[in-house]
Amino acid sequence: MSQTATILVVDDEPQIRKFLRISLVSQGYKVLEAANGAEGLSQAALNRPDLVVLDLGLPDMDGQQVLRELREWSQVPVLVLSVRASEIQKVEALDGGANDYVTKPFGIQEFLARVRALLRLLPAGAAQEPAVSIGPLTIDLALRRVLLDGAEVSLTRKEYAVVAQLARYPGRVITQQQLLKDIWGPTHVDDSHYLRIVVGHVRQKFGDDPTAPRFIVTEPGVGYRLAQG
Incomplete structure (x- = not known):
């Protein structure tokens, strides 16, 4: 997939969203942002991003629930980015449909490499209609x-x-x-x-x-x- 891919970042921390936006835009990606789960699901349905970066600690609903609801109609690759480092949380997210899991704090070069790897999972134009x-x-x-x-x-x-x-x-x-x-x-x-x-x-x-x-x-x-x- 070319680097014109659209990436949706769902995270309630403005500084994290800003950091990710700057890093991803510098690589040629288009970035959408959502500060809570409901907004993230709405953005995913309306804009059909090529990748979703999802925090688990959201103010309106748990990120695991967002993941479950998203998986009811979309197979878009999901990269969980969370401070939750326990094996149980990682297993739950991966079993729930996440494609990868990165814990905060994280290295931006590793993060970008994981983004590139996940974007290769979905051929161009294969995003699902909701x-x-x-x-x-x-x-x-x-x-x-x-x-x-x-x-x-x-x-x-x-x-x-x-x-x-x-x-x-x-x-x-x-x-x-x-x-x-x-x-x-x-x-x-x-x-x-x-x-x-x-x-x-x-x-x-x-x-x-x-x-x-x-x-x-x-x-x-x-x-x-x-x-x-």
């Missing part, structure tokens, strides 16, 4: 909203979870077992009736005819996929 549209249906994974003809569709938690999982891989079949494992848990991989009921309710709310589906397509004996717009 919203998926199929005709009149829009699934906004960042805002957790589903709109049909511009009106919000009220879904239960399980209904939204199924729709969101399909929306993360539009056009690709996700097996019944995978959906059941991801949404209901590993002890429910054989409870296909749970999934059929939820999909049926979603189709009713979408006005989607299962015999001629516009949105959710059944692959008999395999699973479901979201039709591509």
